[in-house]
Amino acid sequence: MDQQKKARLYSNIKVAIGIFELLVLFLFLIIFQFSNASHVTKEYACNIASNQYLYISIYFLIFSVLYYLINFPANYFSGYLLEQKFSLSNQNILGWFKDELKSVILSFCVSLLVVQVLYIFLRVFSGIWWILMALFWVFFTIVLSRIIPTFIIPLFYKYKPLQDNELRKRLIGLAGKANVKVLDTYEIDFSKKTKKANAALVGLGKSRRIILADNLVKDFSHEEIEVVIAHEIGHHKLLHMWKMLFFGGGVAFLIFYIADSVLTNSLHMLGASAIYDIEIFPFFCLILSAFSILLMPIQNEFSRKIERSADGFALKITGNKEGFISLMKKLAEKNLADFKPNKIIEFIFYDHPSISNRIEFAEEFQLEKMERN
Secondary structure, X not given: OOHHHXXXXXXXXXXXXXXXXXXXXXXXXXXXXXXXXXXXXXXXXXXXXXXXXXXHHHHHHHHHHHHHHHHHHHHXXXXXXXXXXXXXXXXXXXXXXXXXXXXXXXXXXXXXXXXXXXXXXXXXXXOOHHHHHHHHHHHHHHHHHXXXXXXXXHHHOOEEEOOOHHHHHHHHHHHHHOOOOOOOEEEEOHHHOEOOOOEEEEOOHHHOEEEEEHHHHHHOXXXXXXXXXXXXXXXXXXOHXXXXXXXXXXXXXXXXXXXXXXXXXXXHHHOXXXXXOHHHHHHHHHHHHHHHHHHHHHHHHHHHHHHHHHHHHHHHHHOOHHHHHHHHHXXXXXXXXXXXXXXXXHHXXXXXXXXXXXXXXXXXXXXXXXXXX
16 A cells, blocks of 8 residues: 555544544433433432532543543544554553553543533523633633643653754744744654654743654754744744634634523423533533534634644745645655545644645745745
8 A cells, every 4th residue: 555545544544533433422422411320420429429519520520431431442443553553653552551541630630620610600600601611711721831841741751952953053043033932942752652753832931942753853854844843933923822712712702602502491401400500511511512513614724724824934934945845745654644635524624734735835835925026
């Protein structure tokens, strides 16, 4: 099988698994809500603890464990078996389980915090909870952006200062050229887990830093690495983080408002006395999930426009079309990205333009530049 057919097969399987997991989620939420399971879980939690924070925590723990166990086969197939099958993973099964355990604990703790805040708003500010929750979502996203580089990434990867001093100076100089301040440039041991390559400019303010995967440093030229970091710098220089944040905040306002309306009008059907009854939590999740999926193509289209804008910034500040195209081709090969996916699949599921579209954009960008000159 040639590389492109292999990449397309890999991509299509990932999409199929994603759709399957959505179906599993919807079935789980529907069955849990309407089979009396939610009521039984609530009664069990309330019998253990009368304090609302404790019984909500117990309910959410049981709910989360059950869903995780039901979804585990798909998660294991996608996260481990598929990566092994396509020779993308460098992890053994023990390493994967170790990372999975960290991810599960971290996700549960973060999710529990959000759920507790949600139910405080539902109980105390039932008329405006949806406004407060959307504002909290924006605030919480900002906080996560600050702590991801310093607390979350080190849980999974080891940082070390970039040893290639010439490349380090080049990248910091590039950031300086764009008037974007960075703490430093770091390398992480990405290759311990995967053959895929990646890079990022993470954090906000004083925590902002350039991160390069060690296999990116090893397998890509300085010019190619400069282009990918120029793209990441573009996100910060063009305030894409804030644009995405406020766009996402607007989507959150809309979804929470719809959830408030649907929940309020469904209390009798659900046999609940109030909107803050933890027993109708699965139905609440069902509403959020359904409308999030409906709005996903719009969110992804906005994201693709942001990515094209960052590509344009990278091409402009580096003036290196050849390096950009070379980078795209090598990333596609190394990460098994579908070079030219089905247009419908790209429209619905892709938050980045496809590799073929990004290369075409670079060619057109250069042509426009020549015509202006």
